[in-house]
Amino acid sequence: MKTTVLIIEDSPSMARTYDGFLRRAGMETIVVETCAAGIDEISREEPHAVLLDLHLPDGSGLKLLRWLQKEGRKVPVIAITANGSMGTAVEAMREGARDFLVKPFSGPKMIAALEQMWMRTEEETDDTPVPAPAAKPQPQENQAIASQMIGESLPMKAVYKIIEAAAPSDASVFITGESGTGKELAAEAIHRNSGRSRGPLVILNCAAIAPNMLESEVFGHVKGAFTGAVSDREGAAERAHGGTLFLDELGEMEIGLQSKLLRLLQEGTYMRVGESKERRADIRFVAATNRDPRKAIVEGKLREDLYFRLNVIPITMPPLRERGMDTVLIASSFLERFAKEHGKTQTTFDEGARAALASHGWPGNVRELMNVVRRAVILGTGQGDEVTAEDLALAMQLDGEGQAPVVSFSEGAWDAVVEPLHVTERRAIERALAVTEGNIQEAARLLEINPSTIYRKKTSWAV
CATH class of the missing domain: 1.10.8.60 (Helicase, Ruva Protein; domain 3)
Structure with a gap:
């Protein structure tokens, strides 16, 4: 008995592609274009698997998954989604899909996903094993990504899928997520699994560099370009030639400098500070921010055209909670x-x-x-x-009361604990920097101030 796969896909060209992959692997296929037609086919005779596009003419593919659960049918489903719809893919997994594929994907990857799904299904049930297709099983490529990052939750599996799909291309990637969610780790995984892995990965945290020095850090400078420029110096763009440039906390870059960065993205050219000679660089760009980029655009802190140039492949890092x-x-x-x-x-x-x-x-x-x-x-x-x-020693309820000890002072004791405001301010900033291991952006977030305030204060303390 041959293995039968039901393809639910409204794009004729994509359906033909999937059909070709499966038939060459020795399987039979049934192709329909809507959720309703898919439900009719499953009601007549259950296939061995369903490939389900999540965006169909008569609604979301989630509707079919919910119907399967309601009817108690155990047909294994692989959801198919685009890069920008990862939230829907995670929801599909929660609704019963066994796996998902991110467009575009290869035939071997599709066959590997089916093989592994069937093996898992066989291990979990006592049913008669599903007939094996003619093609040999292939290992899932995203296992390599997962080995480089820690996490087995559905949101992280979605991240692995996007990285797996995005890494081999030269497309720009824009990573969003709260501070501390692992945006830099994602950038490293993209570089490590790309065709540029033998080239350099240059990481530049835009929030950790004084605004007046950031242009020099990105593009480099020539001797005498500004006070303190005692020699020529290459910038991140030059060091990243042939590799990947990761711009962390892009939202902290000044708008004027963003226009020069846009030129580098569009034309692959730039100039060092203080130089009229145009230089070229072959770079793959990955950018990240802990801000809402749409809000930053409205507030005038992020150029819309730069955002769209970088946001070819979006990745959202889930918070730990x-x-x-x-x-x-x-x-x-x-x-x-x-x-x-x-x-x-x-x-x-x-x-x-x-x-x-x-x-x-x-x-x-x-x-x-x-x-x-x-x-x-x-x-x-x-x-x-x-x-x-x-x-x-977490700041949470551990002893049943969850209250920190309250320290009280008598009237005459206040003189001993009150100190000048500038001393208190410096103490708070230095403590925040110590807690965040020198991360100025994170320290500023904890203090609810602008990172430039910390730079300014540190400069004044050094005088």
């Missing part, structure tokens, strides 16, 4: 690393610690989690090989 048990997986990785680093014996988290990790909101995301685990390793009780909830 939406990643389920990924929190414990990541914490365990940090625990192994820091225990070895500091010569400690802890190897695991006890039940209370796991509950604390899973229930905390993690506003600082993975960066906050890393600092908490490091602190638990260094300052923990050191009794046995387990980290306890108390060791984690």
Whole structure:
């Protein structure tokens, strides 16, 4: 008996492509264009699998998935989506789809996804095994991506799929997400799995560089271009030639400089500061921001044309609070690393610690989690090989009261604790920089001030 796959796809050209992939692999196919027609076909005779486009003329493919669940039918479904519809793909997984593919994809990738889905289905049920297609199973390529990042949640699987699809091309990628969600890790994975992996990956954090020096950092400068330019210096654009340039926190770049960056994107040319000679650079661009780019455009902080040039392939990094048990997986990785680093014996988290990790909101995301685990390793009780909830010292309810101790002062004691405002201000900024390990953008976010304020204050302290 041959394997039958139902293709639900409203684009005739795409349907023909999928049909060709499957028939060459020795399978039979049925092709329909709407959800309603798909439901009719499944009602007549269940196929061995369904390839379901999520955007159909009579509504979302989610409708078919919900119908399958309501009818109690166990037909395995692979959802098909475009790069810009990853939220719908994750929702499809929650509604019962076994996997999803991101357009465009190759025939071997489609066959591999079907093979692995059938193997998983066979392991989970006692039903008669599905007849194997003629083609040999192929390993899923996104396993390589997953091995470079930690996480097994549905939102992270969606990220892996996009990286897998985007990496081989030279298309620009725009990564959004809260601070500490791993945008730089995603950029590194894109570069590592691209055709430019043997070239350089240059990382430039636009928020960590004084605004008046950022142009020089991006494009370089010549001797005498400004006070302190004692020699020629290449910029990030020159260093990234033949590789990838990752511009982190792009929203902190001044609008005037954004226009010069746009020229580099469009024409591949730039000039060093203080130079009239035009230079060329072959670069793949990846940009990131923790802001809402649409809001930044409205506020005049991000050029719309630059955004559209960079936003060819969008990736949204999910916050840690939406990643389920990924929190414990990541914490365990940090625990192994820091225990070895500091010569400690802890190897695991006890039940209370796991509950604390899973229930905390993690506003600082993975960066906050890393600092908490490091602190638990260094300052923990050191009794046995387990980290306890108390060791984690999280700012959450651990003792049932959840209240920090209240310190009171008598009237005459205030003189001893009140200090000049500029001293308090400096202390707050220096503490924020210490907590964020020198990350000015993150420190500014915690203090709810502009990063340029920190640069200005640090300059005044040095005088």
